[in-house]
Amino acid sequence: MDIKLDGFVQKITTAARILSVLGWILAALPGSAATYYLSSTRGDDRHSPSEVQNRQTPWQSLQRLNQFIPELAPGDSVLLKRGDVFYGTLQLKKSGSPEKPIVFAPYGEGALPVITGLSALTDWESQGSGIYSVELPAGIGPIQVLTLDGAPQPIGRYPNSDEPNKGYLIPEALPAKNQVRHKVFQGPWNWVGAELVMRKNHWIIDRQKIISQEGNTLTFLPGSDYETKKGYGFFIQNHRNTLDQHGEWYQDQTSHRLYLYLKDANPEVVKIEVGTLENLVTTLPNTRHVVLYGLHFRGANGTALLIRGGSHFRFSSGKIEHSGENAVLAQNMDHLVLEQSEIRNAYNSGIYLRSGNFQATIRDNRIANTFLFPGMGQNGDNNGFALFSISDADTIARNSIVNSGYVGIGFRGSHTLVKNNLVDGFCLTKGDGGGIYSYTGKSNPGYTNRVVTGNIICNGVGAREGTPLQGTDLPAPAEGIYLDDNAEQVLVTDNSVYGISNKGIYLHNTQHITVRNNLVFDAGSLLFLADDELGQPLKNLKFSENILIKKEAPQVGMGIRSPSFDFEAIGISDENRYVDLSGTGISFFTQNTQQKTERFYSVDEWKKIAEWEGGTQITSHLPQKTDATERGTAFSSTLIHISKGDASCTGGCQVTWESDRQIRIAGTEEVSEVKIPLSADRTGVGHEVSFSGISAKEVVMELYLRQNGAPYQKLSASRLVMIGKEQREFNVNFGPAVDKGGTALILRLFQGKEQTILTHLTLSPQANTNSRSDSDFFLMETNTSETPKKRSLNGTYSDSFGKTYNEEITLAPYRSIFLIKEIE
Incomplete structure (x- = not known):
C-alpha cells in the first residue's frame, strides 16, 4: 500500500497514538492483499482489475469503482490520487475482517483527493x-x-x-x-x-x-x-x-x-x-471493518457519510465540508471511530449518531460552523448539534468545536466519557441548549456511569432574535454545561466554563449528579438548579470545590427554581470558592413556581435557609476602573437627581425622605418594591444609576427596567447589589429601553422589616467611560492542547486560594486558571 503519512503524523502528538494508527494501516498490508488505484485526471475505466493495481493505469470514476467494490477482499485497499476531484457516491458494499480491514486512502502528492456532490452551473x-x-x-x-x-x-x-x-x-x-x-x-x-x-x-x-x-x-x-x-x-x-x-x-x-x-x-x-447528490458515502446495514483515511468529502446535498449499520467503521484524517443536512449520520453501528478530521459548514448537524450505535469513539476532530443558517436546518427536535450521540459506551475526547448554531456536544447513553473537548461559541442560531448537553426525557432508561471532565466551554452567546427577548438585554438561554430532564448519574469535574449568557452549569430535573472542582466565570447564573413537571425532582446533587467568579452586576452565585424547596433532599453545596469582581457582592436566588414568587438572598441568609456553603469562602476583588468624577462636565451636566415625589413604594415598604438627597426605605413585608418613572423622551438612551447605600443588615437590592404601565413587561435583566452595614457607592448601567412608552426603574429590596437608606440617587445617560480593560486586573488563561502550556506574566497575580504568581505560569493540558492582578 502507498499511503503518504507526513501530514497525518504532524497531527499526532503522542507515540502511542502513532503506533495505534500505524497498526491498523499495516494490518491491511498482508502479502496476498491487493491495492487498486483511482485517478480522475489520468485514469481510464476500461482498464482491467489487474491493470488498476498499477498506479500508472488507474480507473477514472467512482462509478467504475462501485461496480468492483463487491469483489474486494479483506485486506484490500483502494487509493485515490491526491489533488484529483471525483464526482459521485462511494458505495461501501463489502466488508473487511478484524485483522484485514478494507482501506480507502490517498496516494501521491498534493491536497487530499476530493469526493464531491457539487455540480457547476453555466x-x-x-x-x-x-x-x-x-x-x-x-x-x-x-x-x-x-x-x-x-x-x-x-x-x-x-x-x-x-x-x-x-x-x-x-x-x-x-x-x-x-x-x-x-x-x-x-x-x-x-x-x-x-x-x-x-x-x-x-x-x-x-x-x-x-x-x-x-x-x-x-x-x-x-x-x-x-x-x-x-x-x-x-x-x-x-x-x-x-x-x-x-x-x-x-x-x-x-x-x-x-x-x-x-x-x-x-x-x-x-x-x-x-449540491446534486444526497450522499457521498453509503454503507450496507452490515458493513464491517472499513477504513476511510485522508479523504475529502465536499458538497453533499443531504448527508455526506451515511452509515446504516455494521461494526468497526473508521473515518480518519479527512475533511467533510458543505453538507446540506448532516456531515455524518450513523445508526446501528458498533465501534464507530471518527478521528483527526475536520467537519465544516454542516447546515443541520455535524456528527449525528442515532439509536443502535455502541461504543463510538469521536476524538481529535475540529467541527466548525454548524447550523449557522437559520431556515436551512431540519425541523423539530434534535437538530443543530455540532456533535450528538445517543449510544452507550461513547468516548468523546479532544475535539475542537467552534461556532455551533445550537448545542456543541450532546450525549445520552451509559458509560459515556466526554473529556478534554473545547466548545467555543454555541447557541448562535437558537437557544435553550448548552455547550455540553445531556437529555434523558420521560422514558428515563436509567443511564449510569457518565463523566464530563476537563472540557473548556466558552462564549455561549444565545439567540434573542425572533423570541420575546428580542431587543432586550435579558439573558438568552445559552447554558455552559446543561443536564436536562431526568439526566442522572453524571460526574462533572475539572471543567472550565466562561462567557456564558445564561447559566454556567445548569441542572434541570436531575438526580445523582456530582459537580466538583470546576471553574465557572462570567455567567448569568454561575450555578442553577430547577425542577418542574417535565421530569423528576432534584435529588442527591453534590457541589464542592468549585471556583465560581462573578464578573458583572446582573450575575447570581446560585439559583434554584422549584415548586418546593427541600434542600436536604436536593443535596449539598459546600467547600466552594466564590469571587466577586463586580463590587456588588455575591447573591443567591430562589423562584417558587407554586407560589409564583422570587427572592434574592445574601450569603448569610442563604447559609441559614439552605444550610449550605458552611465551609465556602467568598472574596471580593473590585477592579480599579475610572471613577465617575473623571467623566467631565459634559457628563455631569446631564445628571438627574431623584428627589421627593420621584419615587414611590409599590409594595411592602414605606418611603420617607430624610432630605432632598436621601431616601429611607422601611420594609413592612419580606420584599420592598420602589418605582421610579423615567422620562418617556429618553427612549433609546441607556441609563446609569448611581447611589450610595447602607442598611441595618446585609441585603440584596435588585434593579431593573420595566414598563411603567400595563402589561408591566420587564425590559432589562436585573442588576444585583449587596448593601451592608457600611456605606458603599454603586454605579449600575442599563442599555437603552426598548419600550416606546413610559419606562420605570424598579428597586426591590429583600430586607424583611429592616431599613435601607439610599443617598445621592442620580440618573444619567449611560456613561462611555474609559474604563481599564479586563486584562488590566485579571487573567483567564486556558490550555486547549495536550501538552503543558507556559504563559509569561506582566506583574504579580494571585489565585482564589491566595497563591501568588510572578514571572510565569504553567498550565496542565485542558486546564484553566483565573488570576487577579495586584494593582500597584
Missing part, C-alpha cells in the same frame, strides 16, 4: 436588476447547497439577516393554528410557494411551506408538532422576491430553474456550484 440568463437564472438538469430535487467560489450561500430571505433583530418579524396575530398575520403581507408580493421560517420557541426553528395568502394573512403547512407561540418571530425564504443581496438564491421547482442574485458580478466569471 449558461446563466440575465433577468435584470442583478438577478440571473439557469435551467436545472432533469431529476434534481430540492437544492440545499449552493456555493460561490467555494463559499456556501444562504437561501434568499425577507427581511435580510442584517436588518434589525437579524431579520425576524414578530406576528401581529396568530388567527389559527397554521396561520400568521403581519402588515408586511399587504404589499404587492404574493408569497404562496415560499417557506415561512418560524421560531416556535427558543430551541425550535421550523421551515414551512406557504400554501395560501389572503390579504395580510398567510396559511402554511406545519413543519413539526410544535405550534406557533405569541411573541416568537418569522421570516420568509426561497422566493424570487427575496433576492436582493449578493449570493442569495431561489429554486423554482415548477419551472426547474434556479435564480441567483449577483449584484454586479458576472456569472460566467464566478464559480457557481450546487
Whole structure:
C-alpha cells in the first residue's frame, strides 16, 4: 500500500497514538492483499482489475469503482490520487475482517483527493436588476447547497439577516393554528410557494411551506408538532422576491430553474456550484471493518457519510465540508471511530449518531460552523448539534468545536466519557441548549456511569432574535454545561466554563449528579438548579470545590427554581470558592413556581435557609476602573437627581425622605418594591444609576427596567447589589429601553422589616467611560492542547486560594486558571 503519512503524523502528538494508527494501516498490508488505484485526471475505466493495481493505469470514476467494490477482499485497499476531484457516491458494499480491514486512502502528492456532490452551473440568463437564472438538469430535487467560489450561500430571505433583530418579524396575530398575520403581507408580493421560517420557541426553528395568502394573512403547512407561540418571530425564504443581496438564491421547482442574485458580478466569471447528490458515502446495514483515511468529502446535498449499520467503521484524517443536512449520520453501528478530521459548514448537524450505535469513539476532530443558517436546518427536535450521540459506551475526547448554531456536544447513553473537548461559541442560531448537553426525557432508561471532565466551554452567546427577548438585554438561554430532564448519574469535574449568557452549569430535573472542582466565570447564573413537571425532582446533587467568579452586576452565585424547596433532599453545596469582581457582592436566588414568587438572598441568609456553603469562602476583588468624577462636565451636566415625589413604594415598604438627597426605605413585608418613572423622551438612551447605600443588615437590592404601565413587561435583566452595614457607592448601567412608552426603574429590596437608606440617587445617560480593560486586573488563561502550556506574566497575580504568581505560569493540558492582578 502507498499511503503518504507526513501530514497525518504532524497531527499526532503522542507515540502511542502513532503506533495505534500505524497498526491498523499495516494490518491491511498482508502479502496476498491487493491495492487498486483511482485517478480522475489520468485514469481510464476500461482498464482491467489487474491493470488498476498499477498506479500508472488507474480507473477514472467512482462509478467504475462501485461496480468492483463487491469483489474486494479483506485486506484490500483502494487509493485515490491526491489533488484529483471525483464526482459521485462511494458505495461501501463489502466488508473487511478484524485483522484485514478494507482501506480507502490517498496516494501521491498534493491536497487530499476530493469526493464531491457539487455540480457547476453555466449558461446563466440575465433577468435584470442583478438577478440571473439557469435551467436545472432533469431529476434534481430540492437544492440545499449552493456555493460561490467555494463559499456556501444562504437561501434568499425577507427581511435580510442584517436588518434589525437579524431579520425576524414578530406576528401581529396568530388567527389559527397554521396561520400568521403581519402588515408586511399587504404589499404587492404574493408569497404562496415560499417557506415561512418560524421560531416556535427558543430551541425550535421550523421551515414551512406557504400554501395560501389572503390579504395580510398567510396559511402554511406545519413543519413539526410544535405550534406557533405569541411573541416568537418569522421570516420568509426561497422566493424570487427575496433576492436582493449578493449570493442569495431561489429554486423554482415548477419551472426547474434556479435564480441567483449577483449584484454586479458576472456569472460566467464566478464559480457557481450546487449540491446534486444526497450522499457521498453509503454503507450496507452490515458493513464491517472499513477504513476511510485522508479523504475529502465536499458538497453533499443531504448527508455526506451515511452509515446504516455494521461494526468497526473508521473515518480518519479527512475533511467533510458543505453538507446540506448532516456531515455524518450513523445508526446501528458498533465501534464507530471518527478521528483527526475536520467537519465544516454542516447546515443541520455535524456528527449525528442515532439509536443502535455502541461504543463510538469521536476524538481529535475540529467541527466548525454548524447550523449557522437559520431556515436551512431540519425541523423539530434534535437538530443543530455540532456533535450528538445517543449510544452507550461513547468516548468523546479532544475535539475542537467552534461556532455551533445550537448545542456543541450532546450525549445520552451509559458509560459515556466526554473529556478534554473545547466548545467555543454555541447557541448562535437558537437557544435553550448548552455547550455540553445531556437529555434523558420521560422514558428515563436509567443511564449510569457518565463523566464530563476537563472540557473548556466558552462564549455561549444565545439567540434573542425572533423570541420575546428580542431587543432586550435579558439573558438568552445559552447554558455552559446543561443536564436536562431526568439526566442522572453524571460526574462533572475539572471543567472550565466562561462567557456564558445564561447559566454556567445548569441542572434541570436531575438526580445523582456530582459537580466538583470546576471553574465557572462570567455567567448569568454561575450555578442553577430547577425542577418542574417535565421530569423528576432534584435529588442527591453534590457541589464542592468549585471556583465560581462573578464578573458583572446582573450575575447570581446560585439559583434554584422549584415548586418546593427541600434542600436536604436536593443535596449539598459546600467547600466552594466564590469571587466577586463586580463590587456588588455575591447573591443567591430562589423562584417558587407554586407560589409564583422570587427572592434574592445574601450569603448569610442563604447559609441559614439552605444550610449550605458552611465551609465556602467568598472574596471580593473590585477592579480599579475610572471613577465617575473623571467623566467631565459634559457628563455631569446631564445628571438627574431623584428627589421627593420621584419615587414611590409599590409594595411592602414605606418611603420617607430624610432630605432632598436621601431616601429611607422601611420594609413592612419580606420584599420592598420602589418605582421610579423615567422620562418617556429618553427612549433609546441607556441609563446609569448611581447611589450610595447602607442598611441595618446585609441585603440584596435588585434593579431593573420595566414598563411603567400595563402589561408591566420587564425590559432589562436585573442588576444585583449587596448593601451592608457600611456605606458603599454603586454605579449600575442599563442599555437603552426598548419600550416606546413610559419606562420605570424598579428597586426591590429583600430586607424583611429592616431599613435601607439610599443617598445621592442620580440618573444619567449611560456613561462611555474609559474604563481599564479586563486584562488590566485579571487573567483567564486556558490550555486547549495536550501538552503543558507556559504563559509569561506582566506583574504579580494571585489565585482564589491566595497563591501568588510572578514571572510565569504553567498550565496542565485542558486546564484553566483565573488570576487577579495586584494593582500597584
